[in-house]
Amino acid sequence: MxxxxxxxxxxxxxxxxxxxxxxxxxxxxxxxxxxxxxxxxxxxxxxxxxxxxxxxxxxxxxxxxxxxxxxxxxxxxxxxxxxxxxxxxxxxxxxxxxxxxxxxxxxxxxxxxxxxxxxxxxxxxxxxxxxxxxxxxxxxxxxxxxxxxxxxxxxxxxxxxxxxxxxxxxxxxxxxxxxxxxxxxxxxxxxxxxxxxxxxxxxxxxxxxxxxxxxxxxxFGEKLAERARWRVTHDFHRLAALSDQVSGEGLTMEPGQTILHDPLHLEERLASLCADRSRHPVANDSRLALAAHGAIASLEMTASLRRRAILAAWFLSVGMLPRKMAMAVLSWKLDAASRPAFLSRFSKPIRRAMG
The missing domain is CATH 3.90.550.10 (Spore Coat Polysaccharide Biosynthesis Protein SpsA; Chain A)
Incomplete structure (x- = not known):
């Protein structure tokens, strides 16, 4: 210091x-x-x-x-x-x-x-x-x-x-x-x-x-698709700005590949795709591919093994469940107001237990 x-x-x-x-x-x-x-x-x-x-x-x-x-x-x-x-x-x-x-x-x-x-x-x-x-x-x-x-x-x-x-x-x-x-x-x-x-x-x-x-x-949790689209687009703008700035410092990065290591981005991207595919900002995305990237990215996080494993399992469930069930699982995580009463009651103790 x-x-x-x-x-x-x-x-x-x-x-x-x-x-x-x-x-x-x-x-x-x-x-x-x-x-x-x-x-x-x-x-x-x-x-x-x-x-x-x-x-x-x-x-x-x-x-x-x-x-x-x-x-x-x-x-x-x-x-x-x-x-x-x-x-x-x-x-x-x-x-x-x-x-x-x-x-x-x-x-x-x-x-x-x-x-x-x-x-x-x-x-x-x-x-x-x-x-x-x-x-x-x-x-x-x-x-x-x-x-x-x-x-x-x-x-x-x-x-x-x-x-x-x-x-x-x-x-x-x-x-x-x-x-x-x-x-x-x-x-x-x-x-x-x-x-x-x-x-x-x-x-x-x-x-x-x-x-x-x-x-x-x-x-604006009740507008899940709108929020997800905004966050996905915002991430692309951030990464483009970062790429431009680091290139001036002699560094290089590939924003399109970099962003596939970010669990938060992949959560929102899955939400956008599931909630309103017609307005999803990324052509050719698939639920299964995003879920696989999300599971791998989760395991790379700085967090307890339990938290990383649970998040990886969440990604895979969203990728493989029928769309209606996947949408419910997405909403429960991204929008607290949509959770069933039993999940809301236990969400904080579960979060703390995950460390």
């Missing part, structure tokens, strides 16, 4: 679109950090719900960026970053919030080799009641040099927007984020490319809250 010298300025950028109901909690949490040098930038992506008035009410305590037209997640990230000056940069979703010592914990974990710090978050509902932890504690973060894992399967164990912090010079290298490809999921672009330029540090404690509610992008 090589500690950072002196006091470190930190920027917290809050991209907002029609989250007026949650926005004050988010902004107040950013302003309430116990670190001495924090600037708060709030980007409104042309909301229609009164968000702009809430932002203006904070006056000079924040930097307000009111976009003239809606551009999506990446556009809001790009706008906020251009207005920021911090040595460490965080993007806090407007429906999430940080605990008062979040920035201090991140700064304490930082050193001169760091490109990204990642932290766990409490999953909370609309009334801020803690429901779980993301990522689950039994899934260890990947940290240090994660490039071998990225080049092998296009993914490593990380977290979502509000649990991430980035080195400014790294962001200057990989931004602006392509706005057409990342109208949603801009954090996926950043977390995929940042590790090319430094180490990833992890904080296992929860530094804030990740809110799940009916209006946000994470909660």
């Amino acid at each position: 090589h500690p950072m010298p002196g006091r470190i300025p930190v920027s917290i950028i809050i991209p907002n679109y029609n989250y007026a109901h949650f926005l004050e909690r988010s902004v107040d949490s950013a302003l309430g950090q116990d670190h001495a040098d924090v600037e708060v930038i709030v980007v409104d992506d042309k909301s229609s719900d009164g968000s702009a008035a809430i932002i203006r009410s904070y006056g000079d305590s924040i930097r307000a960026c009111l976009r003239p037209r809606n551009g999506g997640h990446a556009a809001a990230f790009n706008t906020g970053f251009a207005a920021s000056s911090g040595r460490i940069v965080m993007f806090l979703d407007a429906d999430d919030y940080l605990y008062p010592d979040a920035v201090t914990r991140i700064v304490d974990a930082w050193d001169t080799t760091t490109a990204q710090v990642q932290s766990r978050l409490h999953i909370v509902d609309e009334r801020q009641r803690v429901k779980d932890v993301f990522p689950p504690p039994e899934l260890p973060f990947d940290d240090g040099d994660v490039m071998p894992k990225l080049l092998h399967k296009g993914r490593y164990q990380t977290t979502v927007t509000s649990g991430l912090a980035f080195d400014r010079s790294t962001l200057e290298t990989i931004m602006p984020i392509p706005e057409a490809d990342f109208r949603q999921g801009a954090d996926g672009y950043l977390a995929t490319l940042a590790p090319i330029y430094g180490q990833v540090q992890s904080i296992d404690e929860c530094i804030g809250a990740y809110r799940i509610h009916g209006a946000n992008h994470s909660a």
Whole structure:
């Protein structure tokens, strides 16, 4: 570890679109950090719900960026970053919030080799009641040099927007984020490319809250096929961006082959194929081939043997069962609301037992 010298300025950028109901909690949490040098930038992506008035009410305590037209997640990230000056940069979703010592914990974990710090978050509902932890504690973060894992399967164990912090010079290298490809999921672009330029540090404690509610992008479980198609396409965009970036660093990868080592991608790809084959984004996919790739990829995971074996068996069952039964098994895993009562009752104990 090589500690950072002196006091470190930190920027917290809050991209907002029609989250007026949650926005004050988010902004107040950013302003309430116990670190001495924090600037708060709030980007409104042309909301229609009164968000702009809430932002203006904070006056000079924040930097307000009111976009003239809606551009999506990446556009809001790009706008906020251009207005920021911090040595460490965080993007806090407007429906999430940080605990008062979040920035201090991140700064304490930082050193001169760091490109990204990642932290766990409490999953909370609309009334801020803690429901779980993301990522689950039994899934260890990947940290240090994660490039071998990225080049092998296009993914490593990380977290979502509000649990991430980035080195400014790294962001200057990989931004602006392509706005057409990342109208949603801009954090996926950043977390995929940042590790090319430094180490990833992890904080296992929860530094804030990740809110799940009916209006946000994470909660559209009832639209299984739509969600799966989006995630499959998002993975292709991430891997194309990674391939372009590493080629400039003298490295090579084949995105189409790399992605077949990623169990999370293969889950969503199976879901897309099973739920709505006519709109599935990958021609010539077959359930059995995807399931076989998924089983092999599961056995390569960093997890207990029991967890890897159960996931491999799940993939094979989805690949070989009749379509209607396969769809039920898929839904139970990917959409908690679809699970029978007995499965929902035992899902957490089973997950913990799997280690």
